[in-house]
Amino acid sequence: MPGSYLFILNPNSGTSTGKRTSYIVDKIQAIAGKYDCEAVILFTKERGHATALVSENAGLRDWKAIVAVGGDGTINETAQPLVGTDTPVGIIPLGSGNGLARHLGIPIALEKSLIRLFTGDPITIDSATLNDxxxxxxxxxxxxxxxxxxxxxxxxxxxxxxxxxxxxxxxxxxxxxxxxxxxxxxxxxxxxxxxxxxxxxxxxxxxxxxxxxxxxxxxxxxxxxxxxxxxxxxxxxxxxxxxxxxxxxxxxxxxxxxxxxxxxxxxxxxxxxxxxxxxxxxxxxxxxxxx
Missing domain, CATH: 2.60.200.40 (Tumour Suppressor Smad4)
Structure with missing residues (x-):
């Protein structure tokens, strides 16, 4: 369904994300447009920045999802403020390992993962803490x-x-x-x-x-x-x-x-x-x- 999606993109994820940033941004906007959705894209600059970006922007709109574009570390930082809320996290797996995405069956290929994001359904999973x-x-x-x-x-x-x-x-x-x-x-x-x-x-x-x-x-x-x-x-x-x-x-x-x-x-x-x-x-x- 149409709506607004907030993308948190880590240009340092994986092996080539930084070199392909313009291509990734264009692909996000193109696929979002096909599904009549708005894509707002923010970039992380350092470790911990994704958490700050989500905390600052989560309440500004009724986001359909806040999307981690990167690896498991980016997902971790993006998801932290969303624990216990109704806002789902989306995953575009561009990391080195992509463990959570692979377990969930989310496609690793960029275009396929974007299509899954805009056509998939939210489920509720467990999270955990190690020393909080x-x-x-x-x-x-x-x-x-x-x-x-x-x-x-x-x-x-x-x-x-x-x-x-x-x-x-x-x-x-x-x-x-x-x-x-x-x-x-x-x-x-x-x-x-x-x-x-x-x-x-x-x-x-x-x-x-x-x-x-x-x-x-x-x-x-x-x-x-x-x-x-x-x-x-x-x-x-x-x-x-x-x-x-x-x-x-x-x-x-x-x-x-x-x-x-x-x-x-x-x-x-x-x-x-x-x-x-x-x-x-x-x-x-x-x-x-x-x-």
Whole structure:
């Protein structure tokens, strides 16, 4: 139906968004015009800017949707002010991994995702918080956070760069000793999955459900180096399951205690905490998303 859509475009997302900005803007306006819709486009300038733009503009009109044009980090920033409201978030996935979009079945191609935006219907999904930081796809601690930190420093984005960083980090990373819900755990990584994948179809929690009111907690225990190839194969073929090295549990709330303040990630964004305690909570049925 006709209406006004607010687009929050991150020119630094993915591998080529900045180089294609004019083309992307023209395509947004062209497809919006075909559906008799108005497209208002704003650009982010730095980390956290999308949240500020949404907060400043959400109440100015009765938007049909506020649309994140970028990756999971852009979606995270755009969606934060919309949690608990009636305004849906739209997704045009132009990031490096696009985990949430892939889980929801939103097309990755620009034109197809725009058509889906203007013809799709809103559903309501769960969101979650890690120490009150909202996340919508996945969050975690351990190897994935370490790789996310290294990847954020790379000049070249994309899957090939991510795989290269992961491979190099794999040989030097040391698992952490921590407590998960009061139990001592020696973990290679712990992932809190609202959606099932990190991005690029790396499915850490294939059974995760965005509408079940729970998080899938995947604990990968320290494993022999030879197992790494098998683990990667399972991850990218959606075959991850409980084994002697992998443990799954479903929960609405979890606590991690560490010996030193850890590096974490939320929706792919790395963050060094200044506390040794992590609290993760689910917020059932809290965000409307156009699919």
């Amino acid at each position: 930081i909202p996340f919508f796809c996945t969050a975690g601690i351990g190897f994935d956070a370490y790789v996310g930190h290294l990847f954020s420093k790379q000049k070249v984005r994309g899957l090939a760069s991510y795989v290269n960083v992961s491979f190099r980090a794999y040989w030097t990373y040391k698992p952490q000793v921590l407590k998960l819900n009061g139990l001592n755990t020696n973990a290679f990584s712990i992932s809190f999955a609202n959606a099932g994948q990190f991005g690029n179809n790396a499915w850490v929690a294939p059974e995760a459900n965005l509408q079940d009111g729970k998080l899938d907690i995947c604990t990968i225990k320290p494993f022999p180096k030879w197992y790494g190839t098998s683990l990667a194969y399972q991850l990218f073929t959606k075959q991850m399951k409980a084994s002697r090295f992998i443990d799954y549990q479903s929960a609405e709330y979890a606590v991690i205690d560490t010996e030193t303040p850890p590096m974490i990630h939320y929706d792919g964004e790395p963050l060094q905490l200044n506390t040794t305690r992590i609290e993760v909570k689910i917020k059932p049925q809290s965000l409307r998303v156009i699919v």
